[in-house]
Amino acid sequence: MTFDNMPAGANHDYKLNFGDKILARIRKAIPSPELRHQALFPLAYMAPILGHKAKLDQKLSYQINFKDGSAPLYLSNPFILAAGANKTGRGIVPMANLGFGGVTVGTATRYFRKGNAHRPRMGMVEADRCIHNSMGLNNPGVEVISQRVKQSLGAAHSKNLSVGFSMAETPGLVDEAERLKELVQSFEMAYQVADYVEINVSCPNTGVARGDLDTQFTEKIFAEVQKIRAQHSRSKAVFAKLSPDLNEAHLRCLLDVVQNYGLSGVVLSNTYPTLQAQKLLQTPVASLPVLAADGAKGGLSGRALYDSTYKSVSFVKKHYPDLAIVASGGVDHGAKAWDLLNAGADAVQCYSVLAYRWFAITQMRKELALKMQENHCSSLKELISNRA
Numbered sequence: 001m002t003f004d005n006m007p008a009g010a011n012h013d014y015k016l017n018f019g020d021k022i023l024a025r026i027r028k029a030i031p032s033p034e035l036r037h038q039a040l041f042p043l044a045y046m047a048p049i050l051g052h053k054a055k056l057d058q059k060l061s062y063q064i065n066f067k068d069g070s071a072p073l074y075l076s077n078p079f080i081l082a083a084g085a086n087k088t089g090r091g092i093v094p095m096a097n098l099g100f101g102g103v104t105v106g107t108a109t110r111y112f113r114k115g116n117a118h119r120p121r122m123g124m125v126e127a128d129r130c131i132h133n134s135m136g137l138n139n140p141g142v143e144v145i146s147q148r149v150k151q152s153l154g155a156a157h158s159k160n161l162s163v164g165f166s167m168a169e170t171p172g173l174v175d176e177a178e179r180l181k182e183l184v185q186s187f188e189m190a191y192q193v194a195d196y197v198e199i200n201v202s203c204p205n206t207g208v209a210r211g212d213l214d215t216q217f218t219e220k221i222f223a224e225v226q227k228i229r230a231q232h233s234r235s236k237a238v239f240a241k242l243s244p245d246l247n248e249a250h251l252r253c254l255l256d257v258v259q260n261y262g263l264s265g266v267v268l269s270n271t272y273p274t275l276q277a278q279k280l281l282q283t284p285v286a287s288l289p290v291l292a293a294d295g296a297k298g299g300l301s302g303r304a305l306y307d308s309t310y311k312s313v314s315f316v317k318k319h320y321p322d323l324a325i326v327a328s329g330g331v332d333h334g335a336k337a338w339d340l341l342n343a344g345a346d347a348v349q350c351y352s353v354l355a356y357r358w359f360a361i362t363q364m365r366k367e368l369a370l371k372m373q374e375n376h377c378s379s380l381k382e383l384i385s386n387r388a
């Protein structure tokens, strides 16, 4: 790979504060990882009662202007809740209480899916501040989620929260025409209701081959997507979400397709296929409980992915400057958000950090603001527009 090196010491560490230690206790007290994950929602509802206020900070607000001519995307701050944390479209608006500038709901498939049958499907990799999951795209189906997004969009906007919609093809369909038909139907529903759409072609845990491994089929998906976008007067941003384990030739091939078919940008990246993730971890992969349950599926997220995230963001910015970039993977410190925005990211997405840091986004917003102050940057609007 000819990825650029990241700045030395850039995997900025944080000291666990009092709140983070309480969170660690809560984690240990709730035995089921999936139940622990659900705790995010009551926490978001209760945040104001707990005295937690995520105020609008004009310094952090800006809009992403897309080179493909899509309508600009307003963000009250660059932190977006990554796909998978809100799989159902319920409880979107309270996420503003946690300090997010956006929420991506889903990933949705055309119809309801239970996800993988094995348990556990999610586990903490505490020593590495990571999460290992093989949920298998459990979701209520695109129709249900799009209704929920439609109902909450106005309230979300009034709380300065943008809403994205992640969708993917139904795993296991064999007939190509059928695969494309369902994808088109899902995309149409998602595109109508959300502020932006992510096409997830990189889920490593459904037991069938990921979409981004088949460049020709991916090309067909994006061609169909473009036909639909062309029918709408106001074009919304559409991103392809890729996997972090692609080699340079493969990544270039996919990025060419993304660019040639006129998508707005990429989300870099999804979880790292766990079987290949040993090089990123101190913890032996073979000891992960989820892996023992499911055999081979699953993806790793969290701190260990950051190096790869930074390098892919720099790579895409350098070689595909017209694509918008959303960085995802190991963003657990505001200084990392600062580094990624400077390396070319237009926003960052977070998920795993919420399990390790108490009110993580508020802490990271403060760290980002400090970095801006140290670097005499008066607003992200200025940073993003000068950079472009």
Ligand SMILES: Cc1cc2nc3c(=O)[nH]c(=O)nc-3n(C[C@H](O)[C@H](O)[C@H](O)COP(=O)(O)O)c2cc1C
Residues within 6 Å of the ligand: 082, 083, 084, 085, 087, 106, 107, 122, 131, 133, 135, 137, 166, 200, 241, 269, 270, 271, 300, 301, 302, 303, 305, 328, 329, 330, 331, 349, 350, 351, 352, 353
């Ligand atoms: C439990 C879990 C479920 C996830 N589900 C999805 C999903 O449905 N769709 C998707 O695009 N990404 C999914 N992801 C990946 C996240 O969106 C994100 O890209 C990844 O976790 C890296 O970010 P992080 O290091 O901040 O967690 C999931 C991640 C986790 C931990």
